[in-house]
Every structure is written in C-alpha cells, then in structure tokens.
Amino acid sequence: xxxxxxxxxxxxxxxxxxxxxxxxxxxxxxxxxxxxxxxxxxxxxxxxxxxxxxxxxxxxxxxxxxxxxxxxxxxxxxxxxxxxxxxxxxxxxxxxxxxxxxxxxxxxxxxxxxxxxxxxxxxxxxxxxxxxxxxxxxxxxxxxxxxxxxxxxxxxxxxxxxxxxxxxxxxxxxxxxxxxxxxxxxxxxxxxxxxxxxxxxxxxxxxxxxxxxxxxxxxxxxxxxxxxxxxxxxxxxxxxxxxxxxxxxxxxxxxxxxxxxxxxxxxxxxxxxxxxxxxxxxxxxxxxxxxxxxxxxxxxxxxxxxxxxxxxxxxxxxxxxxxxxxxxxxxxxxxxxxxxxxxxxxxxxxxxxxxxxxxxxxxxxxxxxxxxxxxxxxxxxxxxxxxxxxxxxxxxxxxxxxxxxxxxxxxxxxxxxxxxxxxxxxxxxxxxxxxxxxxxxxxxxxxxxxxxxxxxxxxxxxxxxxxxxxxxxxxxxxxxxxxxxxxxxxxxxxxxxxxxxxxxxxxxxxxxxxxxxxxxxxxxxxxxxxxxxxxxxxxxxxxxxxxxxxxx
Amino acid sequence: xxxxxxxxxxxxxxxxxxxxxxxxxxxxxxxxxxxxxxxxxxxxxxxxxxxxxxxxxxxxxxxxxxxxxxxxxxxxxxxxxxxxxxxxxxxxxxxxxxxxxxxxxxxxxxxxxxxxxxxxxxxxxxxxxxxxxxxxxxxxxxxxxxxxxxxxxxxxxxxxxxxxxxxxxxxxxxxxxxxxxxxxxxxxxxxxxxxxxxxxxxxxxxxxxxxxxxxxxxxxxxxxxxxxxxxxxxxxxxxxxxxxxxxxxxxxxxxxxxxxxxxxxxxxxxxxxxxxxxxxxxxxxxxxxxxxxxx
Numbered sequence: 113x114x115x116x117x118x119x120x121x122x123x124x125x126x127x128x129x130x131x132x133x134x135x136x137x138x139x140x141x142x143x144x145x146x147x148x149x150x151x152x153x154x155x156x157x158x159x160x161x162x163x164x165x166x167x168x169x170x171x172x173x174x175x176x177x178x179x180x181x182x183x184x185x186x187x188x189x190x191x192x193x194x195x196x197x198x199x200x201x202x203x204x205x206x207x208x209x210x211x212x213x214x215x216x217x218x219x220x221x222x223x224x225x226x227x228x229x230x231x232x233x234x235x236x237x238x239x240x241x242x243x244x245x246x247x248x249x250x251x252x253x254x255x256x257x258x259x260x261x262x263x264x265x266x267x268x269x270x271x272x273x274x275x276x277x278x279x280x281x282x283x284x285x286x287x288x289x290x291x292x293x294x295x296x297x298x299x300x301x302x303x304x305x306x307x308x309x310x311x312x313x314x315x316x317x318x319x320x321x322x323x324x325x326x327x328x329x330x331x332x333x334x335x336x337x338x339x340x341x342x343x344x345x346x347x348x349x350x351x352x353x354x355x356x357x358x359x360x361x362x363x364x365x366x367x368x369x370x371x372x373x374x375x376x377x378x379x380x381x382x383x384x385x386x387x388x389x390x391x392x393x394x395x396x397x398x399x400x401x402x403x404x405x406x407x408x409x410x411x412x413x414x415x416x417x418x419x420x421x422x423x424x425x426x427x428x429x430x431x432x433x434x435x436x437x438x439x440x441x442x443x444x445x446x447x448x449x450x451x452x453x454x455x456x457x458x459x460x461x462x463x464x465x466x467x468x469x470x471x472x473x474x475x476x477x478x479x480x481x482x483x484x485x486x487x488x489x490x491x492x493x494x495x496x497x498x499x500x501x502x503x504x505x506x507x508x509x510x511x512x513x514x515x516x517x518x519x520x521x522x523x524x525x526x527x528x529x530x531x532x533x534x535x536x537x538x539x540x541x542x543x544x545x546x547x548x549x550x551x552x553x554x555x556x557x558x559x560x561x562x563x564x565x566x567x568x569x570x571x572x573x574x575x576x577x578x579x580x581x582x583x584x585x586x587x588x589x590x591x592x593x594x595x596x597x598x599x600x601x602x603x604x605x606x607x608x609x610x611x612x613x614x615x616x617x618x619x620x621x622x623x624x625x626x627x628x629x630x631x632x633x634x635x636x637x638x639x640x641x642x643x644x645x646x647x648x649x650x651x652x653x654x655x656x657x658x659x660x661x662x663x664x
Numbered sequence: 665x666x667x668x669x670x671x672x673x674x675x676x677x678x679x680x681x682x683x684x685x686x687x688x689x690x691x692x693x694x695x696x697x698x699x700x701x702x703x704x705x706x707x708x709x710x711x712x713x714x715x716x717x718x719x720x721x722x723x724x725x726x727x728x729x730x731x732x733x734x735x736x737x738x739x740x741x742x743x744x745x746x747x748x749x750x751x752x753x754x755x756x757x758x759x760x761x762x763x764x765x766x767x768x769x770x771x772x773x774x775x776x777x778x779x780x781x782x783x784x785x786x787x788x789x790x791x792x793x794x795x796x797x798x799x800x801x802x803x804x805x806x807x808x809x810x811x812x813x814x815x816x817x818x819x820x821x822x823x824x825x826x827x828x829x830x831x832x833x834x835x836x837x838x839x840x841x842x843x844x845x846x847x848x849x850x851x852x853x854x855x856x857x858x859x860x861x862x863x864x865x866x867x868x869x870x871x872x873x874x875x876x877x878x879x880x881x882x883x884x885x886x887x888x889x890x891x892x893x894x895x896x897x898x899x900x901x902x903x904x905x906x907x908x909x910x911x912x913x914x915x916x917x918x919x920x921x922x923x924x925x926x927x928x929x930x931x932x933x934x935x936x937x938x939x940x941x942x943x944x945x946x947x948x949x950x951x952x953x954x955x956x957x958x959x
Binding site for chain 1: 674676677678680681682684685688697698723724750751752753771772774775857885929
C-alpha cells in the first residue's frame with residue numbers, strides 16, 4: 113500500500129516536471145518568435161517580454177517583472193518590490209546596458225533552479241535581439257541615405273544601366289556599413305577590455321559610456337549595477353567612490369585623487385579635459401586606475417626605511433655618546449673605562465656595518481650580482497666568532513648560549529656569507545628569546561634525517577630558543593623579504609635577515625627550515641651539504657654567481 | 665646635596681655612557697636594565713630620585729608599562745619622567761607624549777641637549793613642588809578652626825567640578841558648580857573652592873605665573889584630592905586686560921596619571937571659556953567621573 117502511494121507520488125512529480133518543461137518550451141518559443149519580429153518597437157518588445165515571463169514561473173500570480181534598459185523602466189502591472197529577487201544582466205556588445213528583475217512574494221521561498229534557467233535564457237535572447245536591432249537600425253539608416261543619394265542622382269541624369277548601378281551601390285553600401293560597424297565594434301571592444309576604468313559623462317553629469325573595468329569596480333564597491341544614462345553626479349548620494357567623480361565633474365578635484373575604495377583596494381582618479389563632441393558637448397572623461405600594488409609597495413618601503421633608520425639609531429647613539437665622553441672627560445677616565453668605550457665604538461660600528469651588509473646583500477640578491485669567494489672554513493670557528501660578536505646582546509638579556517659541537521668539521525663555502533647566516537640566526541634567537549633562558553646551537557655531522565631528504569653527506573646546524581615563538585599563520589611567509597609578523601612590530605628588526613639567510617644557504621646548495629610553537633620557542637635548522645672541492649666545481653660555482661659588482 | 669637620577673635602559677653601552685655623562689654633570693646615577701627592575705630599585709630607595717630616564721623597548725617590562733606603574737604610585741608620580749628611545753617616527757613620539765611623559769628624547773641624542781632638558785625639568789619640578797606645598801599649607805591653616813572638616817567625614821564623598829572666576833572688586837566668584845545637590849555639600853564645596861582660589865592666586869602670583877597651569881593638591885584635612893587649573897580670558901574692561909579663572913575637581917582620590925587626563929580635558933574647556941562659547945558642566949563632570957572611575 114505504502115509502495116503504491118510512493119510510486120504514485122513519484123509519477124505525479126514527473127508529470128509536474130514534464131508540464132514545467134512544456135511550459136518552458138512554449139515560453140521560449142514565444143520569446144524567439146518575438147525576437148524575429150522586426151516591425152515592433154523596443155518598448156513593445158520589452159512589454160511583451162514582461163507579459164511572457166510570469167506565466168513561465170511556478171506561481172504566476174505572485175510574480176512581478178521589471179526591466180531597466182538604458183534610461184527606461186518597463187514594469188509588469190501593479191509592480192511591487194517583493195522579498196525575493198532574481199536579476200539577470202542585459203549585456204549588449206559586451207557592455208551592461210540594463211537589468212531584468214523578477215520578484216516573487218511566494219511563501220515557498222526563493223526561485224527554483226528551473227525558473228532561474230529560464231530567466232537567464234530569456235535574458236540572453238533579449239541581448240541577442242538588442243544587438244541585432246542596433247545593427248539593423250544602423251544598416252537601414254545608411255541604406256536610406258544611399259537611396260536618397262542615388263535617387264537624387266537619377267533625377268538629374270538618366271542612363272540605361274541606372275537600375276544595375278543602383279543595385280550595385282546598394283550592395284556596396286551594405287558591405288561598407290558592415291565593415292564600419294565591425295570596426296566600430298572592434299574599437300568599442302578594445303576600450304571595453306582595457307584594464308583601466310574609463311567613464312564618460314555628458315555636460316549634465318549623465319553617464320554616456322562606462323567600460324567593463326568601471327562597471328566591475330562599481331559592482332564590487334557599491335554592490336550595484338552601473339547603468340548607462342543614470343546621473344551619479346547630481347544624485348545626493350554620498351559614497352567614497354562617487355566623491356572623486358563628483359569633484360572631477362565640478363572641477364574641484366586635484367589632478368590625481370587616490371582613495372581606498374574598500375579595504376585593500378586603492379583607486380586613482382584622473383580626468384582629461386572636456387572634449388567638444390560633434391553633437392554637443394561631452395563632459396569629462398574619467399580614468400580610474402587600480403594603484404593598490406603601488407600603494408602597498410610604497411607602504412612597505414616606508415615601513416622598511418623607518419625600520420632601518422630605527423635599527424641604526426641605537427648603535428649611532430652609542431658611538432656618539434662614547435666619542436663625546438672620550439673627548440670631554442678623557443683626562444678623568446681610567447684606562448679601563450677608556451678601553452671599554454673604544455670597544456663599544458668598535459662593536460657598534462661593526463653592527464652598523466653588518467646592517468649595511470644585509471641591505472646590500474638584499475639588493476645584490478635582487479640583481480643576482482652576488483660574488484662568492486669559495487674556500488674551506490670551520491663552522492665551529494665562525495659560530496664562536498659570531499657568539500663573541502653578539503655578546504653585548506645576550507649578556508644584556510642574561511641569556512646563556514650553549515654550543516654543542518663534538519668534532520672538527522671542514523666545509524667549503526664563502527666564510528663571510530656563512531658568518532652572516534649564523535649571525536642572523538643567533539641574533540634572532542637572542543632577540544626573540546625570553547630573558548635568562550638558554551639559546552642552544554647544535555651542530556650534527558653526517559646528518560641524515562627529515563631536513564636532508566636527498567640523503568646527502570653534510571651537516572645540520574640548529575638554533576634553538578625558548579622565546580615567544582611564531583604564530584602558525586606567519587610561518588609560510590617567514591622567509592619573505594620585509595615580512596615581519598604583526599606581534600613583533602615592537603621589536604627591532606628590518607624584516608631582511610631570514611630572507612637573506614635563506615638565499616645564502618640555498619646558494620651553498622643547502623636548505624633552511626623552521627619549526628615553532630607559539631609562546632614556547634622556535635628551532636631554525638640549516639642543512640649544509642659537503643661540496644666537492646675539485647677545482648672544476650669550484651670554478652663552475654664561481655661562474656654561476658659571479659658577476660662583477662661595480663663600485664665599492 | 666647631589667641629585668639622583670634613575671636610568672632604565674637595556675643596552676649596556678648606552679647605559680654605561682649615560683652614567684659617565686650624568687656623573688660628570690654632578691648627578692648620582694642609579695641604573696636598572698628594564699622596567700621591572702626599575703620598579704624594584706624605586707621601591708628599595710630611601711629617598712625618591714629627582715628624575716627618571718627610561719628607554720621604551722626593553723625586555724620583561726617595557727617603558728610604557730614602567731611609566732604607567734610609576735605614575736599610578738602617589739609617591740613616585742611627581743618625579744619628572746623622560747623617555748630616551750630609538751622609537752622616533754612622528755607616530756611613536758605622539759604616542760609617547762600622549763601618555764603624559766615630561767619629555768621625549770630620540771636616539772641618537774646630543775649630551776648637552778639631554779643635560780639641558782634634565783636641568784630644566786628639575787627646576788620646574790622644584791618650583792611646582794614648592795607651590796604645591798605652599799598652597800596645601802595655606803589651605804590647611806584656613807580650615808584649622810573647625811576641624812575635623814565636615815567633608816572629611818562625609819560618607820557620600822564624591823566628585824565635584826567647580827568653575828570660579830576672579831572679580832576685581834569681590835574677589836573669587838562662583839560661576840558654576842556640579843553637582844548642585846545636596847545644597848549642604850555644594851555649600852561646603854563653594855567654601856573650599858574660595859580657599860583654593862585665594863591660596864593659589866596669592867602663591868602663583870608670587871612666582872609670577874598665571875595662565876594654563878594646573879596643580880594636583882592633596883587637601884589632607886578635608887580628605888580630598890584636588891586638581892586645580894588656572895587660565896585667563898582676555899577682557900579689555902579689566903585692569904591688566906585679563907580675567908583669571910579657575911577650574912577645579914575635588915574628589916577623594918586623584919592620582920598623577922589621572923590628573924594628566926583631567927588636564928587635557930580642562931585645556932579643552934578652557935579654550936571654550938576663552939572663546940566665550942557655552943559648555944555643559946554636567947557633560948564635563950561626567951567625563952571627569954569617567955576618567956576617575958576608570959582603572
């Protein structure tokens with residue numbers, strides 16, 4: 113019994129579905145017939161279309177339709193703004209010229225999938241019709257002009273081949289018109305697809321032309337469709353996007369106005385002078401450029417300059433202070449104190465030299481102008497030197513440095529560059545460590561493990577701190593140049609160090625890795641393979657990277 | 665007696681040099697490596713230092729927190745406080761000054777400049793301190809007869825905002841007071857206000873400065889703290905061409921940090937008074953209460 117009921121329900125549904133399909137077909141047929149009629153006006157066309165839509169919907173009595181096309185509005189009888197709206201854009205020759213809105217007050221909810229498909233299909237047919245219509249009208253105009261011309265001609269002269277000539281001229285006219293329309297269409301398409309927004313107003317502030325980019329911005333920023341013919345200048349709406357357009361129209365804008373239209377999207381507005389059109393005066397042509405990447409780069413540059421100047425302030429301060437004290441109080445200072453001051457001067461001058469080196473390397477990596485001097489070096493020795501160099505920093509925070517290394521290792525590489533890598537990593541470990549904690553450096557020879565996926569012969573050097581750690585979301589960008597996590601903005605740094613370390617390690621055929629637990633600490637691991645020391649590879653490596661750096 | 669300066673700085677080289685510079689300029693220098701240690705040093709000192717110089721970016725407790733802790737403590741809040749820092753963008757400087765520090769010096773700095781600032785701050789601090797003490801003493805003596813003062817035992821002790829102006833013939837004149845109720849209390853407030861004004865005018869006058877100056881007082885015998893602010897409005901009809909006025913807050917407890925915020929508010933009111941624009945005393949009283957009741 114239940115089974116039978118189910119089957120009945122199902123067949124009932126299928127019949128409903130088929131009936132729905134039949135309804136769609138009938139509607140579409142009527143729409144297509146309508147588009148083939150050439151003897152109706154656009155007004156009549158739209159009104160007929162409107163009358164065809166509601167019968168195609170599930171609950172015709174609850175449906176209201178409105179078409180906005182250029183400056184006109186077409187509505188179904190007793191049009192009301194109901195809760196549910198489905199709208200479809202009317203695009204003529206690639207530009208949005210209008211919109212078809214179907215509104216429903218049905219309690220059953222939104223539109224059915226079937227209904228949406230039929231609305232979209234009808235809209236497409238409307239677009240095709242409008243395009244053809246425009247072409248047809250232009251053709252007729254040219255033809256009639258030509259007819260007038262040839263008719264006028266025949267009134268003056270009569271000759272036997274007149275009829276043929278007339279036909280020939282008509283044929284020519286038809287062809288030329290098509291070519292002309294094609295060309296015009298091409299130009300329109302080019303302007304349409306330019307990535308910069310182009311907006312043309314008339315002298316009253318109405319939109320004469322807007323290309324795709326402008327319409328896209330309008331839609332993205334204001335959430336509306338921009339229609340040709342509307343007047344956005346005289347409307348009393350106050351929107352950040354409309355303000356520069358209004359200013360340009362009123363002539364009160366500066367040459368280039370930049371706004372942040374929505375967070376992270378910067379647009380620059382500029383205008384050309386008004387051009388006089390053959391058929392009356394056109395208002396300004398407004399260009400709208402997306403300058404986001406420029407602004408972002410500029411902000412990053414500003415931040416970088418402020419970071420660098422900040423990094424330089426403390427060491428310069430120490431140098432000035434120490435020299436001043438030596439100069440003024442020299443006679444009164446003990447030899448010990450004098451030596452201490454000279455050491456401070458030297459250390460801080462070196463610190464500044466290192467910073468400049470970092471900056472220079474950054475720009476050299478950019479231009480791939482890095483020059484390496486390949487030689488044997490002992491990592492343990494270099495690390496020891498770096499530890500001594502950074503002594504003031506770790507002593508100030510009462511940090512203990514533990515260096516674990518149990519054998520003499522010899523590697524091939526550029527000593528100066530590798531020292532730079534170790535300095536960057538140790539400096540970070542100290543900087544982000546908590547006070548009075550330990551920073552550990554492990555050096556493992558013949559390392560085989562996750563940081564050496566190709567199982568090469570080489571060493572692993574790890575810098576381990578128990579500090580603030582790194583947020584998981586910051587890890588992927590950590591080695592990007594200038595990148596600094598938001599939560600370390602209060603700590604000194606240029607955002608250069610890790611990107612340089614990575615480049616340098618990679619140019620030694622090595623790899624650098626980070627593991628971190630937020631608020632617990634971080635481990636930076638550097639794997640360096642043994643490079644073969646034959647002269648051949650040595651030379652080859654030099655040519656790989658060596659391009660003479662000009663100047664000092 | 666040598667004056668003592670507390671220097672809080674995490675960079676040993678900067679600290680070492682500062683110590684030399686200051687000691688040769690005849691100051692005693694006490695040092696701390698971060699804010700936390702600075703607080704510890706302060707609480708262990710027998711006499712408070714004459715001035716504090718602090719870095720901003722330091723481990724454990726940074727300069728901002730250190731300044732806040734210092735200014736919330738009534739024993740330390742009067743000590744002139746300087747930031748000496750590498751944070752030098754206009755935004756950083758603005759932020760530091762907004763906190764209410766006495767000066768903001770950026771690295772690198774010239775030793776002579778730093779010494780000049782320190783000297784200036786100490787002179788000003790001494791002057792202020794003297795004025796404060798004198799006013800407090802004078803008020804104390806003026807309320808001696810009927811002690812204990814009824815306000816000191818008032819269980820509903822709350823915040824009052826007073827606005828007085830000086831009249832050539834009549835002396836201090838109450839323009840407005842909030843709250844007006846209960847009348848008994850506002851009567852007492854009026855009396856205290858008159859005393860404050862008279863005492864302050866005579867003492868400020870001795871030192872030769874009126875106009876946009878505020879002072880935080882502890883009026884012990886009435887159990888109130890008071891922040892008193894003076895300024896003058898241009899008035900051609902008066903001898904001297906200026907009419908002196910006073911804004912004052914009386915409340916059971918006003919600390920230095922909050923007095924800085926009240927000062928900001930009073931500067932705003934003052935500019936309205938000078939332009940003869942209306943201002944709403946109830947609204948301003950609410951703002952004062954918000955400052956005093958916040959943490």
